[in-house]
Amino acid sequence: MSVDQRDRRENIPVIVIDGPAGVGKGTIAKRLATAFEFHYLDSGAAYRALAAMAVEAGIEAADVLALIRLSQQLSLQFPPEHDYQAFANGQNIDQALRTEECSSLASQIASVPEVRAELLKMQRGFRQPPGLVAEGRDLGTVVFPDAQAKIFLDASSEERARRRYKQLIEKGISANFDHLFDSIRERDQRDRTRSTAPLVAASDARVIDSTDMTIEAVLAQAEVYIRECLEI
Ligand code: C5P
Secondary structure, eight states: OOHHHHHHHTTSSSEEEEEOTTTTTHHHHHHHHHHHOOEEEHHHHHHHHHHHHHHHHHHOTTTTHHHHHTTOOEEEEOOOGGGOEEEEEEEEGGGGGGHHHHHHHHHHHTTTHHHHHHHHHHHHHTTTTEEEEEEEEIIIIIIIIOOEEEEEOOOHHHHHHHHHHHHHHHHTOOOOHHHHHHHHHHHHHHHHOOOSSSSSOTTTTTTOOOOTTOHHHHHHHHHHHHHOOOOO
């Protein structure tokens, strides 16, 4: 990419929503992408898709070279006409990515620095006009440190396990609350303590603790902040 192309890309507005597992980033980020008519990136889906491909190919989290090769074959889209669900090579893979097996392996794979470096390029490619709403763990700190608006969404681990449980049941996927709670705590621990790109709020992020807030209240607060940042 030429310096000129990079400069132009850096002018494209990016809104990032970071936060721990099950906090509702997806719901908020999709609603914001619709409101601002921006593109959408679920960076967790990239790690999950890679995990799903690894399971299918019988590749373990420790086989870094094989994971890198796999990640180079990954082409993700989030079409707005399909409610920003994850598609790979024209196929809807959204449901397949939500299993607990995929969640757990994605979090293990995400601890591998070489895998993160590979997926970084892919994520930055989503910065296209007229703008991008991107959600994940390290979007404000590593992927788009120059993002125009950064939100760090938080909530207690109990509340996040409750939300994830409800979400899975509504989608017709069986779930066990205690397992979900343990899995959320385990993933939090791994995401917060890994040496590469740990889960942490960017120093210039607006932190919103949504534990006792409705989605509408979070959205209203986020929109006011984003409009201030983007001066629109
Ligand atoms: O957000 P989601 O739960 O779908 O992400 C799945 C896993 O991918 C997380 O547990 C986390 O370990 C990893 N991830 C990450 N960095 C991101 C997004 C997700 O490490 N930006």
